[in-house]
Amino acid sequence: MVGPRRPGRPGPAAPPPVEGAVTHVRNLNLYLSLCLSPACPCRRHRSECHGPDDRCRRHRPERSGRPAAGGRPAAAAAVTTLKFVRNSADPQNSRLLVVRDNKTQAVSRAGSGLGRNHAKGRDECASAKGWLPAGTYTVGARQTRYNGNLIKGYAIPLSNKTCKNGRTTRTELFIHSEMTRTGGQGSTESRRWDGVGDYKSAGCIKLAPEDIKKLFRNLDRDAAPKHLVVV
DSSP states (O other): OOOOOOTTOOOOOOOOOOHHHHHHHHHHHHHHHHHSSTTOTTGGGGGGOOTTOSSOGGGSGGGGTSOOTTOOOOOOOOOEEEEEEOOTTOGGGEEEEEEETTEEEEEEEEBOSSOTTSTTTTOTTSTTTSOOOSEEEEBOOOEEEEEOSSOEEEEEEEOOEEOTTSSOEEOSEEEEOSOOTTSSOOSSGGGSOOSGGGGOOSSSEEOOHHHHHHHHHHHTTSSOOOEEEEO
16 A cells, blocks of 8 residues: 655656647647638638648649649640551551550551542542542541431541642541441441441541441540541
8 A cells, every 4th residue: 555645755757748649639739720710721621621731632732633742743644646547559448546645556447538449539639539638637526426418327527628739628528437327227328338348438537337336435535536647
């Protein structure tokens, strides 16, 4: 049994403060001063206040697309481009490429123009007959239920292009196939894909139905292409 303390003798020393407890108190004080203050930018979102940060998670720089101080910038979106490689030996056996960050991601057979057996099939200045002129095009918004007079279903519009003679402008250009508006196969020839003969076109780029659907799925993975390059 411990007897009464003798007068003049000091009692046992108090234990040192626990560092975690001190930190907790400091953080709590900072929370109270910052997050419950009328001037705090997080006053409307107190539940999101994040300890010693004077802004809640909703107001942090990285949420607004800017890197936090000392942090790494967000990765840039991949740049996607379409490339049409014309085959002079057989225009109906040309290739359409999906190029993402300068790397080829997909290749599809495609055709343009009325073909090698037509006198104007490889003349880029022959409207409604020759293949697509070389150069760079602007790519429009792709559509899965396009309802034009001649083109139905999956379609990607392209900008007009003046051919090499500097006078003839090719218009009403698309990447498309032969199908119904809903993407199926119809009963008439223009709404039904019958084989390699259907790669012929009045200048547009044509793909088989299954290939244009694959193309759309591929393009859905990243930023939409803004340009088509024809070589």
